[in-house]
Amino acid sequence: MIVSALPAARRSWPVAVALLAFVAVPALADDVTRRGGELLRGSITSASRAELTIKPPADPAETVPAAEIVEVSWDGEPATMGRTRGREARGGLEDALTGFREALPEMASIGPLAKADGEFLVARVLGKMALNDPARRAEASSALEQFVKDNPDHFRTDAALRLLAEVQAAAGDVDEAAATVEQLKQSPSPEYQTAAAVAEGELALKRGDADAALAAFDAVLQNAEGRAAAEAKIGRAAALGRLNKHPEALTVLDGVLSEAAANDAALRASAHVRRGESLQATGETKPAILEYLKVDVLYPGASAAHAESLYHLSRLWTTAGFPERAAESAAKLKTDYPNSDWTAKLSAG
Structure with missing residues (x-):
């Protein structure tokens, strides 16, 4: 038998190092990213349409309302998910769609909640794509409707209904969108109930009834708080703009941007677009360009607002005397959103 010449203490070092590494490296866990950026790590112990509960290793369990859940990273999910x-x-919606679809089998192996979350992510990407691509709207509506049908009590159910109503409205199916909003009203979440009321105001705008929209948003703001209130304020500003009350609209939007979370890209992008709309209407071309440019540079992931901003930039840069910048914005719009309604509008002149 060969015996090592190292002292016993030296021979034990590899074992000690291995044990130390085992203790120091944290176990895999579920991660919940909450609106505002807070990250909760632990084990998801229960979930419903209204909320989910996560138990950190050394702290009491915490319940997170469904409306505040941004993302969930699941213990055991594919490494590609992040x-x-x-x-x-x-x-990068096309790449994201491919990645989420490829991950579905492994998400299913984790459990039913993770499986459904994976299906929601696919439907969410399709919904975002559909807002700028009429060719995707039937597929997106089908995926979102199927998700809601299969998962009536999931913490993503109401997010799916909200996006479905947006896709239907973008397609001009206002009556179908209204029916979806009625489903959203049945949410156990007060915030999603408020979101349904905001959606009703948005549908009034879609119908061209700015007065009805303004009344709907004002009714929401009597009781709403948080993000739902911010969405109602953006809708209110849009309605004020349609009524040529642009200074008041800009004041409302300034308030939204001063209060919105820095990482809430969709909300901030929408506010900047509406500011650009009112600034254009009052002949303030360069300030309007700045609003749309903020969306292009800071929030390209907010695809609906981004496409709209590129359209306006492609026109406003020319007005400001920068035709080469206008051409760049037009090219970007056509490349990134070839089937967008905004691209079609640009091509039509």
Whole structure:
């Protein structure tokens, strides 16, 4: 038998190092990213349409309302999921769609909640794509409707209904969108109930009834708080703009931007677009360009607002005397959103 010449203490070092590494490296866990950026790590112990509960290793369990859940990273999910979520956030929707679809079998192996969340992510990307691509709207509506049908009590159910109503409205199916909003009203979440009321105001705008829309948003703001209130304020500003009350609209939007979370790209992008709309209407071309440019540079992942901003930039840069910048914005719109309604509008002149 060969005996090592190292002292016994030296021979034990590899074992000690291995044990130390085992203790120091944290176990895999579920991660819940809450609106505002807070990250909760632990084990998801229960979930419903209204909320989910996560138990950190050394702290009491915490319940997170469904309306505040931004993302969930699941213990055991494919390593590609983080990168795919990043692609979605940056506006790389085609790559994100492929990545989420490829991950579905492994998400299903984790459990029913994770499986459904994976299906929601696919439907969410399709919904975002459909807002700028009429050819995707039937597929997106089908995926979102199927998700809601299969998962009536999931913490993503109401987010799916909200996006479905937006896709239907973008397609001009206002009556179908109204029916979806009625489903959203049945949410156990007060915030999603408020979101349904905001959606009703948006549908009034879609019908061209700015007065009805303004009344709907004002009714929401009597009781709403948080993000739902911010969405109602953006809708209110849009209605004021339609009524040529642009200074008041700009004041409302300034308030939204001063209060919105820095990482709430969709909300901030929408506010900047509406500011650009009112600034254009009052002949303030360069300030309007700045609003749309903020969306292009800072929030390209907010695809609907981004496409609209590129359209306006492609026109306003020319007005400001920068035709080469206008051409760049037009080319970007056509490349990134070839089937968008905004691209079609640009091509039509």
